[in-house]
Amino acid sequence: MLSDPIQISPSRQLTNLLAMDWSAMRDWVSTLGWPAYRTRQILCWLYQKRILNITEMTDLSLSDRSHLQSIATITRASNVTIRQATDGTKKFLLELTDGLEVESVLIPEDDRLTLCVSTQVGCTLDCGFCLTGQMGLKRNLKAHEIVNQVLTVQDHVASSSRLTSLVFMGMGEPLANMEEVSEAIKRLTNRDWGVGFSPRRITVSTAGLASRLREVAPLGVNLAISLNATTDKQRHELMPAINTLHPLSHLLKACRDYPLKTGRRLTFEYVLLAGINDSMADAKRIPKLLNGIRCKINLIPFNEFHGSLYKRPSAQSIGQFQMILRRAGLDVFIRKSRGRDVLGACGQLGDLQVGNLNNKRSSKEYGK
Numbered sequence: 001m002l003s004d005p006i007q008i009s010p011s012r013q014l015t016n017l018l019a020m021d022w023s024a025m026r027d028w029v030s031t032l033g034w035p036a037y038r039t040r041q042i043l044c045w046l047y048q049k050r051i052l053n054i055t056e057m058t059d060l061s062l063s064d065r066s067h068l069q070s071i072a073t074i075t076r077a078s079n080v081t082i083r084q085a086t087d088g089t090k091k092f093l094l095e096l097t098d099g100l101e102v103e104s105v106l107i108p109e110d111d112r113l114t115l116c117v118s119t120q121v122g123c124t125l126d127c128g129f130c131l132t133g134q135m136g137l138k139r140n141l142k143a144h145e146i147v148n149q150v151l152t153v154q155d156h157v158a159s160s161s162r163l164t165s166l167v168f169m170g171m172g173e174p175l176a177n178m179e180e181v182s183e184a185i186k187r188l189t190n191r192d193w194g195v196g197f198s199p200r201r202i203t204v205s206t207a208g209l210a211s212r213l214r215e216v217a218p219l220g221v222n223l224a225i226s227l228n229a230t231t232d233k234q235r236h237e238l239m240p241a242i243n244t245l246h247p248l249s250h251l252l253k254a255c256r257d258y259p260l261k262t263g264r265r266l267t268f269e270y271v272l273l274a275g276i277n278d279s280m281a282d283a284k285r286i287p288k289l290l291n292g293i294r295c296k297i298n299l300i301p302f303n304e305f306h307g308s309l310y311k312r313p314s315a316q317s318i319g320q321f322q323m324i325l326r327r328a329g330l331d332v333f334i335r336k337s338r339g340r341d342v343l344g345a346c347g348q349l350g351d352l353q354v355g356n357l358n359n360k361r362s363s364k365e366y367g368k
Ligand code: SAH
Pocket: 129, 130, 131, 168, 169, 170, 171, 172, 173, 174, 205, 206, 207, 208, 224, 225, 226, 228, 269, 270, 271, 300, 301, 302, 303, 304, 346, 347, 348
């Protein structure tokens, strides 16, 4: 049961409705002596209408609403800070109930509106090219804290548009927090009472927790794997924790064994670091490593941050790298870096000290 009571006074605890999963809500509704259909009603208010106040549940009688208010609450992030980059990307900093902050990045592009969500505060792993990795792990996010990122940002864009895609590529390693990530995805994809996202529009990215890849399959979402190197020596230097646990051979075996549905393919991400993993020899090794795996490749030119050891390769060498892979018959894309001036691009999340904090606003200010 994912219930998470919130202490508001020593004598009285309010239950956060968002912290309950479907079965916890069902049991709770039944304990209150309410009819079973009330479970769906309440969940629809939370996830489809995104209400912030129990008084808005207009299909509950006034007395039921007032009883609910006396025992429960709807608690999202308490403070939300938005930093807008010159390219239109927005980084959202959401303050959690324990005072920690989590980051989500909204990326508008053509007819798409993608939200990059976080799954941990900090990260379990220690990848040397990623700023989040340098924070260490503060804690795992709860399912509702993951879903709340989506609800809060959807509220923010509500008047003009809808989020079209979700990528689990923000702070943290999703597969190291798989239980909460799975529960969050269930609430985000449920069409009956949940947010109703198509699983095809959701991508979960892993640094390579090979033993847990299979757990992603039943969720029906897309899986991306951060390859980032072409030899174990190189990968060990760049991603020591994950490559010690699962060297390239393990990882690629897990990818080959992954129960990929017809018409779907895996995505391999490859962060390009000048002079480190961007040689022509690296490019030539990739098709051999990925031989027989239905996939596409996203090249991510390194996004620099204060104190980073690595450099982004020149546009010319990125182009050459892509060309070699294309000639080998692979589908290769270069990911545009978005939001770099607010540290909102891949690998730049976690430096809460940097940037302009003057536009701090309460979540209510831009509510529905
Ligand atoms: N832990 C997960 C998801 C978060 S990182 C994972 O590793 O996949 C999301 C993507 O950003 C990964 O592919 C990662 O390799 C890449 N990345 C991390 N730091 C980066 C940086 N500074 N520049 C460019 N890409 C980076």
